[in-house]
Amino acid sequence: MKKDVWRIGNHELSSRFFIGTGLFPNPYVQMEAIKASGAEVLTFAIRRINLEATEDDSILQHLQGESYRYLPNTSGASTADEAVRIARLARASGLSDWIKVEISANERTLLPDPIETLKATEILVKEGFTVLPYLPDDPVMCKRLEEAGAAAVMPGGAPIGTGLGILNPYNIGLIVEEAKVPVIIDAGLGSVSDVTQAMELGVSGVLMNTPVAKARDPVGMAQAMRLGIEAGRLAYLSGRISKKRYASASSGFDEFKLK
Amino acid sequence: MELVINGFRQELDVRTIQDVIAHFGLEGKPVVVEADGAVLTKEQWATAEVRTQMQIELVHFVGGG
Numbered sequence: 001m002k003k004d005v006w007r008i009g010n011h012e013l014s015s016r017f018f019i020g021t022g023l024f025p026n027p028y029v030q031m032e033a034i035k036a037s038g039a040e041v042l043t044f045a046i047r048r049i050n051l052e053a054t055e056d057d058s059i060l061q062h063l064q065g066e067s068y069r070y071l072p073n074t075s076g077a078s079t080a081d082e083a084v085r086i087a088r089l090a091r092a093s094g095l096s097d098w099i100k101v102e103i104s105a106n107e108r109t110l111l112p113d114p115i116e117t118l119k120a121t122e123i124l125v126k127e128g129f130t131v132l133p134y135l136p137d138d139p140v141m142c143k144r145l146e147e148a149g150a151a152a153v154m155p156g157g158a159p160i161g162t163g164l165g166i167l168n169p170y171n172i173g174l175i176v177e178e179a180k181v182p183v184i185i186d187a188g189l190g191s192v193s194d195v196t197q198a199m200e201l202g203v204s205g206v207l208m209n210t211p212v213a214k215a216r217d218p219v220g221m222a223q224a225m226r227l228g229i230e231a232g233r234l235a236y237l238s239g240r241i242s243k244k245r246y247a248s249a250s251s252g253f254d255e256f257k258l259k
Numbered sequence: 260m261e262l263v264i265n266g267f268r269q270e271l272d273v274r275t276i277q278d279v280i281a282h283f284g285l286e287g288k289p290v291v292v293e294a295d296g297a298v299l300t301k302e303q304w305a306t307a308e309v310r311t312q313m314q315i316e317l318v319h320f321v322g323g324g
Contacts, residue, residue: 020324027266030322045323048265048316049290054283059322071324085293089318092298161324187324209324 004233006182006204008098009151011069015040016199016229018071018184019222020209027062029218032169034068037222040068042208043100045076046086060095070096071132077103080119087124099124100154100186101133110160114141118148125149134186137158137167139174146181153179154186154207157198161210163190176202192228199232200240260311276307279315291318 005012019039024030034042044059072090077083080103087099101120105113116132120143124131130151135141139157145153155175158164165188166172176183184206189195190211198206206229215221262269264279273279276292276299292299293316299307309315 020322022322022324024322043324044320046291046318047321049285049319051267051283051317054285054288058289058319060289060320062271072320075323082263085296088298089291089316091295092300093289093320094301095289095320190283202290207324 008132008182011130013040013069013205015226016205016233017226018186018205018207019212020207022209023213025178027059030213031062033212033218033222036226037212038226039068040161041071043071043073043113043209044047045073047060047076059252066206069098071098071100071136072096073100073102074120075104077120078105078113079103080116080123080126083116083120084123084239087120088127091129091135096152097128098130098132103129112136112156114138118144121150132184137171137175139178141154141174142183143178146179150181152182152184152204154184156187156190157194160187162188163194163211164188165190165194166201169197169201172198172201172203192224192233195225196232196235197226199229200236202236205229209214251256260309262309262311262313262315263296264315265317273309274308275305276315277304279309279317280304283317285317292316293318 005014015038017037017039018041019037020043028249074083074086077086083103091097102119103113103116104110112135114136117135121131121133130156132152133145133150134154142153157166184207185198185203186207189208195206212218212222237257270284295314
């Protein structure tokens with residue numbers, strides 16, 4: 001079988017798993033889970049340094065010597081201007097010019113604000129960022145973001161951290177059909193069956209954090225998710241049967257049935 | 260002089276951004292600096308002079324999804 005690779009901009013990827021780096025019980029488990037996931041892209045947030053405890057180790061020190069692609073997010077932003085500010089800070093790190101635009105409109109649901117997300121994406125694309133916006137599972141918004149120059153679109157399956165799975169598979173299917181850039185399901189996935197469903201719907205990848213980091217065994221779950229992604233992807237490429245209302249026997253040879 | 264660093268007022272004896280970084284023991288760490296709304300690259304730290312009441316943000320990458 002031909003190697004199943006894909007691209008964000010000019011960057012070729014083999015893994016279809018973007019893994020988040022929050023909420024893990026400790027750095028050791030996190031690193032083992034990242035390895036087990038096979039992920040090539042890691043997400044981060046940008047926050048103020050705690051000046052009371054600057055000797056605390058940086059999350060990045062555990063990743064030294066490894067060749068991951070970093071995808072910082074703009075979490076904490078509620079407007080386009082705030083997201084643009086965080087994106088510029090992230091890029092000044094010299095670690096990545098990729099940015100996940102994440103602009104929350106509501107603290108309880110953390111659902112993305114599509115208008116502000118579009119504004120921020122337009123600005124950041126002009127500034128040369130590789131922009132991956134987190135946005136609602138809306139086919140029209142996804143198309144608008146693509147037209148604004150997003151390198152991928154990342155519709156949510158369900159609100160962040162809920163583990164509710166893909167609430168609107170019909171919309172995700174439409175988004176995949178129409179998109180000319182990769183579609184990555186970001187947020188809301190909870191289980192291996194959720195990620196398998198996402199991949200069967202034809203998305204290019206999935207971004208997960210909580211369902212791995214908060215699993216009883218994050219390392220085991222990272223590997224399970226990896227296998228689920230591979231299974232779903234292969235199933236998508238292989239083409240599932242259509243659904244039928246009534247039974248059809250799998251043995252055939254009806255005229256040779258014993259009477 | 261009095262500076263506002265990460266939202267807190269601090270009285271520091273410093274002249275440049277590099278001095279601020281050194282004051283908090285952040286040399287060699289993956290820190291990003293914003294001063295009065297402008298992002299400063301590492302190369303600019305040694306020559307970027309601070310002034311009283313300057314709003315300085317010292318940020319870094321943390322775990323997130």
